Every structure is written in structure tokens, then in C-alpha cells.
Amino acid sequence: MLLAIILTPFISGIAAFLIRATGARRALLVGGALVHFALVAAAWVVRPAPAVGGWLALDEAGLLFLSITTLLFTAAAVYAISFLKRSERGHSHSSLIIHHSSLNEEADDELFTNAPEAVLIGCLFFFLGTMSVVCASQHLGLLWVAVEATTLASAPLIYFHRHARSLEAAWKYLLICSIGIALALLGNFLIAVATLGTGGHEMPLHMNALIASAKLFSQPWLKAAFIFLLVGYGTKMGLAPLHTWLPDAHSESPSMVSALLSGALLNCAFLGILRARQILCAAGLGEFTNGLLIGLGLLSMAFAAVFILAQADYKRLLAYSSVEHMGILAIGVGVGGIGTFGALFHAVNHSLTKAMLFLVAGNILALYQTKSVTAVRGLSRRLPVTAALWLAGFFAITGAPPFGTFTSELTILRGAFAQGNMLVGIAYLALLGLIFVAMATVVLRMAQGTSEHNESAPEPWLSIVPPAVLGALVLMLGVYLPKALADVLNGAARLIGGM
Amino acid sequence: MSLIIAAILVFAAAGLAALPLRRSPKNASLVGACGAVIGAVLGIGGACGILFSGAAEQIRLNWAVPGGSFYCEADAISAFFLLPVLGLVALAAVYGVGYLHGRERSLAGHWFFYNVLAASMALVIIARNGVLFISAWEVMSVASFFLVTIDDEHERVRRAGWTYLVATHLGTAFLFVMFVMLGNASGSMDFDKFSAPAGTAGILFVLALIGFGTKAGLVPLHVWLPEAHPAAPSHVSAVMSGVMIKTGIYGIVRMLVVLGAPAPWWGGVLVAMGIASGILGVMFALAQHDLKRLLAYHSVENIGIITMGLGLGVLGRATNSPAIAALGFAGALLHTINHAVFKGLLFLGAGSVQHAAHTLDIERLGGLMKRMPLTGLTFLIAAAAICGLPPLNGFASEFLVYMSSLSAVSGSHAGAAVGAIAALALIGGLAAACFTKAFGIVFLGEPRTESGAGAHDPSLSMRVPMVTLAALCVVIGATAPLIVSAMAPVLEPLCGTRAGVDAALIQTTISMAWVVIGGFILVAVAIALALYRRRLLRSREVGETGTWDCGYARPTARMQYSASSFAQPITDFFQSVLRTRKHINRPKGLFPAGASLKTHTDDTFTEGIWRPIFCGFGRMFARLHWLQAGSVHLYILYIAITLIVLLIWKLA
């Protein structure tokens, strides 16, 4: 069954390249997504048995992130249909678009030929597959291979719009992430070195084995290993100051890809760090990791605050907000206690909310043909539903009740205070406030007011339903945390040394 | 209790029901307003039940949210605060139907958020769990934000909304810390488990004061009020200024109960902030020409009076003299209700003026008394009441505060008491100045521009709430002794003793009874004199002529005293605080073509404290943008540096 979860995306990906008919390929996209979703949903009922000699197994953490991934992918797949239809239309009426966007510097946005649909859909599936492997892998080496593979699978997606900026974004993404991942590889080796003393030559980098005998490992090497893994996977996760690729990639890729990058990929990298922390906790070095995580976390929030304030590009805004939230996750894990639980819960909330926001941003982009904040006005008059979702998403992402983000952020704060990290808690809260102000300034300016023409434009339901569903889920998590999810969260938190 | 919960559910249901009615504003108004009224009636029923029975009711359900539990309790205090909140919500909703009538833009959102606001306010007042409380609190802020920004096509409104949202959100952050500290100390977010860990009570109090003070509008945290209230539609301003900011007062009161025996300096701080808010609020009010902005500043002033009362109460509690405590708290709580009544009425009146004259610029109005007599009458009553003039309700509550400070004068904290009395006296005088200006210039004399000329009293649905509130001003004033004597159960948890409270109340009730008697004498004598005058004049000729203008032949409306000139001596006197800017165009030459005087008074705190801070952040961050300079080399360098720094930090 686990194998099925892994293989479905790869097979459908290959199929996507073979299929000629556009309609069939699109059907395949949604179908494959649904199958994967169904399989993962089934995994909640009966936890799948480990596969490939225990290399692949779903523990709570893996299941959690896998579920987020597949959920977002399904939403993105449905959204992608409307996106593809739209971009077709975009080319047929490109003249009209020029006239529309002749005002702003981004006029050339839609005038590039996009990559062939097969590439998009195929790579989407490979992306999903590699991420599934990341979530399921119980072997550090395999984990590394999979994470690097996600980079390679997603690079073409970022370069979907074939124009200069997206090319630049893809290049930076590829280069920076590859370097980061390379460092993570060194981290893996260092862990292996740490095992040497224990006659562990024969010991593969298998989680269970590592955790079992972690106590014996040489601690300096473990520490070094963690630092390398943190920097390596942290680059991918988007912790400042390693986040540099993130705003470019997110702003230049198609919206549903941005949604997946921000909502799913970053989590997978986070999972890499969590695995490392698992080992160090087992070795009794949990304390050592906390300082690092908190430090990078706060730094990330500060960086995000700096660039969110007066941000001129709303997709970059969302990207920096992802940096902020990755920082929050790091802090949550760093402070430990219920903070860990809060962090994992926040990972769920953030992924849903951010994916929703990126999809909505896609709708805005489709109408206004520009990512420039100053050019988007009177959203609530032009696209009422989208505007409502946009504002709801804004309040959700800034942690206002009754959304799930509020409870998770509050839980992290409680964790910080409970563990005696008063100053961390206060700094965290201050940065949250700062970012709220900065984001409010930008987002409200877009939603309110009047633009030159105020008649409301059509909003295809395919482009509305996915974000709406995601938003509804966040709302639901804010007022009701299902038992099953709570159990998984608790289990995962226990795994990585929280509680 | 069940009734109150039912009320909240009705609000929620009505809000959701109004949401889909985007096409027809009329039905949306109907649904929304009906829901608000029905819910309010239910809730008031429940609250009254609790006040009469005196028994607190509670429900405690599990809530599948970390740290959360659905734990609500309606005790006397909650019930007491619910009354004005729900009452004004209902009346303002009725008013809103008429006020919003004829707008072509969808009202679905408006009525949705209006009912959400109502529900969340009620929930805030009965919530007894930290997470539940903050959730309700934030929902309240967000809902009111959307209500404020309904006319978001105006830049002014957008700025106001932003200011409000930012202020309230940052204020809430302090509440986060407070609740988290309490929760971690007691291991539960439920209020009844709360106990201030040793030595932190003071910190918690300060956090509560800042967090709730921002919502209540205490100087210098008041900056959002004068922006938000004028921007919102009038019935929303009425609700926000009348009752929503009172949830801040409620929060402080609730925390005083939770934190238990206070330290004397808390009282001192409260009194000091109260005095500052009261005096500065009324000063700034005097300098305004926008009617609603003026009223907003008066909310700051009245919150100041309430806070003074609370402070005296705390002082009394801290020095265990129940008389001071009981009177102080009684004054504060009663003034909460009174202010809800007359400030709500004033905002509704301002709304009617705007509706009729299409401007709120006092300088452009005038002579509305003849054109909209009912609005004028109700506004006059409210104005007299807010100035604390007997025999109306405003005097009753201020009298209580006076009495509290009078009994404190002979105590150990006489300084605070004397300060409070002096401040109250000064506030009273300035408030009188301000409202003679507001009422006199707007409603009396002749119209200064044609905008006021065509005005007329508003539709029935707008008149009914105004009349009701005006009647309440009189009735509460006349029945104040009864009300106060019935307040003992509300005051007991605050003062910590029942016997002392009863004793103090009995004492004061006698005085207040005398006040009422005085009021009746006043009315009787006035009527008698009026009748006497009529009898005298019946047989004689009563002439009609133009106003005597000291021999000037052709007085015109533009020669009337204007609001600015009326307030000018006082604003000049306080110039050092107000920093009023004047744009004078003096008459020149022998035959001056024209002359003009414009004055504008910004909020000294916005300009002096908050704007510099925010701009400072902006500049600082703008200077850091090179960090993301776009060069991939730089980015790779970051990775290397981070790696090395971390290695050195952790391993070397």
C-alpha cells in the first residue's frame, strides 16, 4: 500500500508525458491526484506496513506531512484545470491583455509561450512522488536523495512561464538549493562518522537503528552533523538567511505551483530537519538543537518582517510570509514542550492557508495581469468572492481567530512561556505584531477602494472552490481539532522530542 | 444563561442569513436588524433574570482546541454589562435600517458583521476561558473593522480602518501575554483556575491595563477612536463608542476580580490615567469641527471618568475602606451604562444630522432646531446628560464618583481623591463649553450654509431609537437611587465584602434621593414659572423681530459666531497641548475683499508618538533591502557564512 502511494504519482507522471490528448491529460491530473488522496486517506484508517525492508514507513510525522501534501496537491490539481483553460484564453486574447496591462511594467507576463502542458503535469506528478518519498522514507540517505529529487522535479515547474524572470528564478532555485542539499549530504556523512566509534561501520543510516543506539555516538560529530543538516535542509525550507531563493521562485512560478512549493515542499525540508532532531534527541542532545532552531526562527521572522513591510509584489509578499511561518515552526520546535505540538499543528494550518492565498493570488493575477500591489485596487468590487477569500486568508495567515493559525500560534507562545523562554515568546509576539501591521497595510490597500472600472468580473468556480475549501478547513481547525488529527499531532510531537 | 446563549446563536444565525442576500439590501437590513433585535431581547431577558435572582449561572463544555474549553458564566457583573451592550445593539440596528435605506451597494456584509459584532461582544462578556475570550475579542475587533470600512471608497475611511485594526491588534498582543502567563501559572486557561503567580500580579495588571485600555481608548492609546468613529456609519459608531469600547472596561473589571486583592498603586495608576484621558479627551473634543470626531473624543473623556471611578474603587479596596470602593465602582459601572445611553444617542443624532444635511462640519451647519425639532430635542437632552447636569443620568454617576472621592479625601490617598474631584470639575466645565458649542452652533441660530437649510427629521425607524434613548436619560436620572441600591450584587465581587457595600450604598442612596427631589423641584419651578410667564403675556402683545445686533442694520447668517471662534479662547489657553494649526487670511487694505480663518487640530499623540515610531520602522527596514539584492553570489555567500557562524557558535 505504501508502495502504491509512492508509485501512483510516478506512473501517472510518465503517463502524462505519453498521453497526447489534452483533455485526457487533464483528467489524468485530477484522477491521479484523487487516487493518491484516497490512498493517503486510507492510510489514516489502517496505517500501512513498512515497505522495502523498512526503508519506507509512515510514522505520525510522515503521515502528517504526506496528508498535507496530497491535500494541497488535489486542490492544486483542480485549480490547475481552470488555470490551464485560462492561460489558453490568455493567448487567444493576448491583444486584450496587452491593452489591460499596458499600464504596468509586468505587461509581458502572459506574452511568453508557456512550457508544454505535458511537462507541467508530468513534473507536477514527479514532484508529488518525490515529496511522498520524503515523507515516507525512514533512511537518511534515501531522504536526502528524495529531497534533492524534489528540487529537480520542481525546477521545470518554476520555469513554466518561459520568460526571463522565471528563468532567473529557476536558476537561483536550482543552484542555491543544490548547494544546500549538498551540505545536507555532508551532514549525513557526519552522522555516519559519528556512528564509527560504535563499530557502526555496518550500520546504515536507518532511523530506527540510529535512534536505538544514538546514546553511543560521538557527540561532537553529531552536533556538527546537525548543523550541516540544519543549514542544508534549512536552505530548502527557507529559513533566513538561507531563504534567498524563495521569494523569486514563489513569485515567478504559476500560482498552484507556488502553493505546492510553499505549502508542501517547505514542510518536506522541515521534516528533514525534524528527522535529524529526532536522532539528536535520542542522543540526549535535544537542548543543543533548541538554540539553533530558535535563533534561525527569530531571524527568519525578522527578515520576513523587513521585506513584507511596503512590499510591492503580492506574490513575493506571500513568499516572505512563508519565510516568517517557517521561522515560527522552527521556534515552536525549538522551545519544545507543547510548542512542538503547536509547531506541527501550525505546519498544517500554514500549509492550508498559504496554499489558499496563493491560489487566490492566482485569480487576482489572472484579472489584473500584474503582481504589482499598487496596480491592484478595489478588489472587493471587481472580484467579490476572491476578495472575501483574500481577506479571510489574510486574517488567517496573521493568526486571527477563529482560524486554526490562531490556536497554533497561541500554543507556540504558551510553549515558549511554559519552557521559561519569556524573551523568545515576547520577541516572537512582537515580530508577529509587526508583520501583521506590514501585511495589513498591503493587503487591505488591495482589497479596498475603487479601481478605474468597478463592474464585477466573472469568477469561474474551478478557481474559487479549491481555495474556498482550504480556507474552510483552516476555519474548521480553528474551532474544532478532530481527535484523529490531534492524536497524530501528539504522536509526531512525541517522536521529535516534544511534550 | 440559556437565554444569553440563545441570543448569541440568534445573532450568528441572523448574520449568516443576511450573508447571501447580496442582491437586495432591503431584505438584508430586514433580516439583520430583526435578528439583532430578537437576540438582544432574549439576551436582556436572560441578563435581567440573573440580576434579579442574583445567582450566577455557568456552562462548561469541552472544546476540541488546544487550551480551549467552552466555559461561560453569567454573573452579576456580566449581566450588568450585557444590558447596555444588547440594548444599544438592538436600538442601533433599528436605526440602521433607516440610516442605510437607499444604498445601492450590498448590505449583506454589513449586517453579517453587525450581528457577528453583537454575538462576539456578548460572548466576550460571558466567556470564562482564555482562548475563548481572546477568540471572541479578536472576532469582535475584526467584525467592527469591517463595519468601520463599509465606505472604503474614501481614503479617510481606509486610513481610519487601518489605524483601528493595527491599534486593536497590537493591544491584543498584551492580552495574549497576560492570559498565557495566567494560564501557565495555573495549568489551565479557565478563569476560575486562574491565580496570579506570586509577584506577577502587578505585571499582569499592567498588561491588562494596556491591552484593554487600547480598546477602551485610554490616553495615549486612544488614537484610533477619533479616526474610526467618524469613519463608521453612525449606528455603528454608536455601538462602537457606546458599548464596544466598554468591553475594554469590562476586561479591566474582570481582571480586577480575577487578580483579587489589588495593590494601592494600581488605583493610583488608574486614577492618573483616568484624569489624563478625561481632561485631554475633552480638550481635544473642544478643538474639533467634525461633529462625530468631537463625540469620539468625548468617549475618551468619559472613559477617563469611568477609569477614575475604577481607580478610586481599587484604592478603596486596597485600603479596605468599602465605602470608597463601593462608591467608586458603582460610579464607574453606572457611568458605563449612562455613557452608553447618551453617547449612543448623540451619535444617532449626529447620524440624523448627516443624513439630513449631508455634512458633519459644524461650521457649515446651524439652525437645525427649527428644521429637525425632534433630533434637536433628543440631542439637547443627551448633551445636557453628558455634561453631567442634573437631573439627568450623567449627574447620577458622576455624583457617585464625587462621593467616592469625597470619602477618600479624609483617607490615606487624599491626593488622588482631590485630583479626581478637581479633574471632574474641570471636565464638567469644559464639557459644558464643548456641548454648548456642539449643540448651539449646529442646532441654534440660522443655517450657515444652504446644506443645513433643507434638513428635516429622519424616518420613523431612526426616530424611535433616539426617543427611547432620550427617555432613558431622564428615567435613569430619576430612578438612580433605586438602580444604585440594586447594584450591591454587582459590586460585591469587586469590593470583596457585602456588608460594607450595603452600608455605603444606603448612605449614598439617601443623597441621591435628595438629588432626585431637587430635580423634581427644578422641573416643578420651571413649569410654574413658564405658566406664570404665559399668564403675564397672555393679555399683552408679543412681538416678533430680528435678533438685536447692536444697531447693525442687516445681520446675516454668516455673521454668527462660529464653532472655532466659540472655542478659540479655550483652545488658545491649552495651545501647548492641542497644537492647533491656524490658517489665517487676514483682511487687507481699506476695503478688504475677504478674510478667512481655518483651524485644524491633529491628535498630538498620533503625531508626536505613534507616527514617528511607525515611520522609523519603515525607514529602518527600507535601509535593509540590500540584503535581498538579487545576486546569486551574495546568496551563496550567506549560506557559507551561516554555516561557519553556526559551527563557530556551537562547536568552537
Added chain:
Amino acid sequence: MPTILATLIRFMLTLALAPLLLGVINRTKAVMAGRKGQPILQPYYDLAKLLGKGAVYSRTTTWVFRLGPVGTLAAVFVASLIAPWGGLGAPVSFAGDFILMAYMLGLARFLTVIAALDTGSAFEGMGASREVYFSALAEPTLLISLIALARLGGSISLSTIYAGLTPNVWAAAGPALLLIVAALLVVVLAENARIPVDDPTTHLELTMIHEVMVLDHGGPDFAMIGYGAALKLWTLLALLAGLILPHTGRTLIDAGAFLGVMFALAIVIGLIESTMARLRLVRVPQMLLGAGALAVLAILLALR
């Protein structure tokens, strides 16, 4: 029963004698100016004459204008109910009664001011503006002085306070009382539109404060205003008189003494008016603040 009767009689006297104060003041001024001056009962004649006249109302005005005189007089009336005759109690006295008194006077002012604004006349607006300005500054002084008194007299009801102001209180807290006397004197002058704050007999509207507000009133209305002014003067002067009053236990003597002091004070005011010039308007607030300072000083002494 007899006490109640006595109280009523005293109140009747209050109502009857109030205008006489004005007469005395005017007469004093006349004498000082070396004129024969109007008869001392002139105020009564004026009232009678005005009551006999018809009325002329401005077209601009509304019922607010008509409410003014009536309400003002009624409010002052209630205030005067609270004013004690030195040690002898007032008809109405309860804990905190002086607050009601102060606020009744405030109500009177409020009604006068809006009545003035109702005419829409620039001059009356000007007068109204000055009135609220100065009274806003005078109010705290009055109340602080009364608190100081309350503190010294050990009560918060005027009648009891003044009953408690025995010579030995003077002996004990003489300085404080002196300061209070000074402060109250200023308040009396300011509140009753006397020189040096205002000149009730000037003929230049630009310089007036109180008089200019009532320019448009005539006939019975003006009579009520005039009488109200007299009653207000009495009420405030009574607070002053009670301070500088020897207490013998005997009612009649005390009453007589009270009346004596009242008219003595009227003469004093007359002297002040004929010896001092009106202050420039900008100086008035400074004088009021000075009085406030005295009151604060008094209460500091009293709290000691």
C-alpha cells in the same frame, strides 16, 4: 417642627432679600462715585416694571430661547435651597449637597448659554464663549475650596460644615480658611459677572460677558434673568459669609449676624467695583488660576 418653620422663614427671606444685595452694591458704588445714586430698592422696581411689560422675541429663536430664563431661574432656585445661613441649616442639606449646588449653577449657565446662542447674534455668541471659558476655570476652584472646607468641617454637607465652623476651627486652621475666603471671593466675583471680571453696567457690548448674553431677552424673561442673577449672587455670597461669621448658639442673633455679613459683603463688592478697573480679558484666566492655586494651597494645609 419649629426648626422646619424657621428654615422656611429663612428661605423666604433669602428669596425676598436677594435683589436687595444688588441695590446695596449699586448704592455703594454711587456713594463712592459721589453720586446720589438710585434708590436702594431700585432692583425691585426694575423687576416689577419688567414683569409688567410685554415681550419681543427674535424670529431666529426657538423654544430653547424661551426655556432659558425659566430654566435658569429654576436651577438657581434649587441651588439657593442648599445655601445655608451660616451655622443655620439650609432647607435642603444632605451628604454631598454642594456638588448638586455647583452643578445646578452649571445647569443655569448651560441654559443661559444655549439661549444666547439661539439668537444667532455674534455678540451673544461672544459672551457665551467667554462665559463657558471662565466658568470652566472657576468650577474647579469652587469645588476644591469646598472640599477643603469639608475636610476642615469634618463633613460633606454644607449645613453641617458651616455649623461646624466654630471660632476654634479658625484658631486651628486660620491660614487655610483665609485662603479659602480669598479663593471663594474671586469665584463669587467671576461667577456673578462683577468687576474685575466683568462690568454689568458697561455700555459697550464688546466688553461684556454675562450681560451681552441676555441682550435679546425682555419683559418677564429679563425679570427672571435679573432675579436669577440676584439669587445666584446670594447663594454664592452665602458660602463666603458663612466663613467669616461668629457662632453664638442663638438662632436669632446668628441669623441677624448672617444678614449683616451678607450686606457687608455686598458693600465690599461695591467698594471693589468702584476702586478696581475691569481686567483685560486675557488677564481673567490668570486671576482664576491664581484663585485655584490658593484653593489647592488651602487643601494642602487642610490635609496636613
Added chain:
Amino acid sequence: MTSWMDMILVLLILPGFVMLGSSRLQACLGALALQGFLMGVLPLVSAESPITARLALLAAATVALKGVTLPKLLEKAMRRAEVRHEVEPFIGFGASILVGIAALAGSFWVSTRLPLPGSTEPSLAVAIALFNIFVGFTLLVTRKVALNQVVGYLVLESGIYIFGMSLALELPLMVELGILLDVFVAVFVMGIMIFHISRAFDHIDTDRLSTLKE
């Protein structure tokens, strides 16, 4: 055995300096090939145990990939992009060599500071690995031509790989091959991108590739 190994390790220093010192991309690619070849030999000589099929396969794969395929691939990209020389780097070639020497010294010093668990004497392999990592970073940060950055990335990656190899860490074969595959695909994609860049901007000067910024 280990003497062989040490010799190869020492040889592995050379390519680094070549890349640092030469402006000609051709030379850099040659050095890259040499490095790949040496690395392929490394596992054969490092193992105490007789050469297993696994090691042989691994060595073969390494040589084939790092010694032959990748350099050829990059060469192709180079021709396509029509670049021969690194223009002016942020740090001149002479200076780069000095940096390299410093890096070498530094890495030896570091390697003395952290002896491998179990053994006491500093390991040469650690030093060489660190040196190559340094070189990789230097190339990445200072070189402007995209191709050169890819080379830098490969050197960095090889440094890490040397570390793994020389310590004879028994990663399962599948993982080893996975790593190689990843690197291969990565460089392949990068090559494609370089082609696209050269077409879109008619230069592959990544320093000028900075329109996306705040």
C-alpha cells in the same frame, strides 16, 4: 594500501588549484574530469577488504559519471553558450590561488582539531574534503560565468563525496547510486538552463542575472 590512498588524496588537491587559477573554462573542465577520475579510484584503494563487486560498480559509475559524462556535458553547454573564458571574477585568479592556499592550510588545521572517533591521528581525507568544499564555495561565490558556478557546485559536491568515500562509509549501494544520479540530473538540468540563459540573455553572466530583488 593507505599510502596509495594518501597519494590519491594528495593528488586531489591539484584540480582545485587549477580551477582556482585558470580563466579558461576548458582547463577547469579538464581539472574536473581529472578529479572525477581520481575519485572513482578512491573507493578501490580505500577499502581494507578486497574489492567487492559493489565497490567496483561504484568506482565504475563514479568514473563514468564524474570523470567523463559531466565534463563532456558541460563542455557541450559551453560550446552552445559560446563562452570560453571567465571574464573578470570578483576575486582575481592570482588572489584565488592565495585563497586556495589559505583554504588548504585552514582545512589541515581543522582536520587536526577533529580526529575521527576511534582513531586519534588527524585524517588526511577530512582535510582534502574540506579543501575541496572550500574551493567549491570560492568558485561559486567569486565566478560570474554560470558554467563556472556549476563547476564550483560539482567541486563542492565532490569534496563531500571524497569525505564519504575515503572514510569508507558503507552507504547502501542504492543510496550511493541515487546520490550519483541526483548529481547527474542536477548538472544536466543546470546545463539546459545555461543554454536557455544564453539564449534569453545572450550571456551567461549570472552577476547580471539579478532583476529579481527588493
